[in-house]
Amino acid sequence: MTSPRWLTPEELRAWINYLDCSTLLNDYLDQQLRRDAAVTHADYSLLARLSVAPDRALGMSLLAEQLKFTRSRLTRAVIRLEESGYVRRREDPADGRGQLAELTDAGMELMTKAAPGHVAAVRRVVFDALSHEQVEQLATITATVVASLKQAGEEDAYPATLPWHRR
Amino acid sequence: MTSPRWLTPEELRAWINYLDCSTLLNDYLDQQLRRDAAVTHADYSLLARLSVAPDRALGMSLLAEQLKFTRSRLTRAVIRLEESGYVRRREDPADGRGQLAELTDAGMELMTKAAPGHVAAVRRVVFDALSHEQVEQLATITATVVASLKQAGEEDAYPATLPWHRR
């Protein structure tokens, strides 16, 4: 690093906007779901993944990977949701080490009640405010950054740690 | 809500990409700062705000607002940073109720050490991967969403709670 290249004014503006956007959007959706469906955004995402899975069930590791959760976070989240009656766990018939998380009927019912409001909220603050072109731009930009993160992660991780998502 | 308008496939793709991007990017930067400068991304942002403020000092409420922190979150964060020696607090001479958070020399030194690496990381995973046009698109899109969130927040909040940032 010779002289650390700073961000240009446009980059800085984009960066600050992005940071604010990401925080506020997350807060907004979390509030909306808490208020209207009594779940957090994180729990909602978990249930949503299960609701579209075949048999409404997924292995814990797979689920953690999709959600970008640490395994321990997932364990605790699933325990909580199990206590609330939305999820059930059973052993993976194919692998004695594995557990499957399965959406219960109550969980499915919650999703069908909560999803319309959530989708409406996302629409309202994001997609209704953006043009069709901007939606495409957003998809491309975020995909690019994700790819770039993936590559950066692999390079950094050569010594030892953080294989996929801090393991 | 007649029949809840679902998301189109492109919208859904954009949304999922965005969600992944936001999570992974935050994780990545947090790891980078923890590893290279022994601070969290949140603490870094706080110190960064102070470092560019006049006299390196800001009132607690103003700082909380800029950072989108709860007031209580800010209180505790500042206490922690004060114990680490990066921040000092003093009474606001203009208002006996208020406190000012001020960056110490140690804090400033930390920032000058940490900033280049952080900026390099942001460049690497975001701006080096995007074209100049995409940076502008990102700035516009995020600004639009922030504005739309602000409006949505005001409308929702008519009954009672959540004035600015859940108060």
Next chain:
DNA sequence: CCGAAGTGTTTGAACAGGCAAACACCTCGG
């Protein structure tokens, strides 16, 4: 000058999430 209402900040209690270590089970070479 008094007290009510407003604004700025902190505290107490509860909980989510991260890391690292432990545990359980599978798989494969010998």
Next chain:
DNA sequence: CCGAGGTGTTTGCCTGTTCAAACACTTCGG
């Protein structure tokens, strides 16, 4: 068939965050 090493999951402990209630000070109407 045994044990070493891998993979899937959970647990213990600690830190950071939230919500609500308390505190502290200021301001303003009477």
